[in-house]
Amino acid sequence: MHLPRLASLPLLFAVTAAPAQSPPAALSTAVAGVSLTADSEARWVDFTLTPGNQLRFTIQVNGQSATAILDTGVSFSVASQRFASAARLESARAPAAQAEAIGGTVPVNWVATRTLGFGGLQRTGGRFAVVDLKAIATGSAQPVEVLVGSDILSCCALDIDFDASRFRLLPSGRMPFKGASVPLSIGPRSKVFISEVTIGNRRLRPLIVDTGDGSALTLSRAAWALSGARPAALTSAVAFGLGGQIETDLAILPTARLGSQPLTNVEVRIEGKGGFSDLTGTSGRIGSALLQRYRVLLDPRAGHMVMLPGKNADRVPVRSTSGLLVGYDHGRLRVLHVMRRSPAAATGWRTGDLICTVDGTAIPAVAAGGSVDTGWSAGKAGRTVKLGLCNGTERRLTLKQFY
Secondary structure, three states: OOOOOOOOOOOOOOOOOOOOOOOOOHHOOOOOOOOOOOOOOOOOOOOHHHHHHEHHHHHEOOOOOEEEEOOEEOOOOOEEEEHHHOOOOEEEOOEEEEEEOOOOEEEEEEEEEEEEOOOOOEEEEEEEEEOOOOHHHOOOOOOEEEEHOOOOOOOOOOEEHHHHHEEEEEEOOOOOOOOOOEEEEEEEOOEEEEEEEEEEEEEEEEEEEEEEOOOOOEOOOHHHHHOOOOOOOOOOEEEOOEEEEEEEEEEEEEEEEEEEEEEEEEEEEEEOOOHHHOOOOOOOOEHHHHHOOEEEEEHHOOEEEEEEEOOOOOOOOOOOOOOEEEEEEOOOEEEEEEEOHHHHHHOOOOOOEEEEEEEEEOOOOOOOOOOOOOOOHHOOOOOOOEEEEOOEEEEEEEEEOOO
């Protein structure tokens, strides 16, 4: 699945609430068995961005390669059920539990690991939470196998160079570059990375800093009301988390601030009452679509995040002009959501509609892990797109700016 960044689904991985039953003591120690090599500063890890904006890279688990997502919004690192079985990870002596996730609760089991490594980081022993990681979680046809969470990443300073598509782990307290400073800590309950944002003269906190969240900024309904923001228009969008699908409001804020770092043109998603932020006692999340505008140093043990503007720091979010959020589905595009107040909403489009051609061209096949270009859905206002439905009918959709 590939969507233009404005209409992309923020495919959220955050699982921050503690399980219903407490994990064993070894899981409660954030850096148990974790160490850095003497040359960790030189050991950069290359990553690619998934269509859902997460950082995908390769790690070694018990000497076996696995595809992973860098996910500071996950309390405990996660293995997929498929990988845990294929790698023959042994069941850990810990009770099954339920964890709060975006979209609902998910069942959790535990497996033990002998070794884990990437870049200059090595972990001996430890455990993974095991959940069902579906491909929709990355927005592509290929699911990932591991989410590397804050139980591992909080050991160190995490230097992410988005412009160069690489990151590294450093001892806490290192300052490899100068930039704006933003408060950063580890949540006492959630054990994930926590910060704050300022909108107008309102400081909103706590916010989860979530590299596994592909959106830019997400706020609870209460935090949005407190911000006093009055955008020109609101629309709607959908997101997919480990617990299922959620619907949010969507707006563009002209300005905001993270610590001493001013922000411009920030895409904001507003959760409904009783959403994930309310359940976890937070005001929202700062995701990778915002972080990737900068080079970022995440060092919660030193109490700060450092941000240096990158080449895309002033990039304006791409806005949908169609109102169709679509996903690739076996040679077709499936409508996942029709955005409120959009041209698509005004012309009768429905969730589940299937598109087989765009301007007379068939939807190309997509290999596992690949994506299909849907840039037409955020095309120039005034353009009319001919969309051939898979039932043989054709619809014309005239694009316009609606939020």
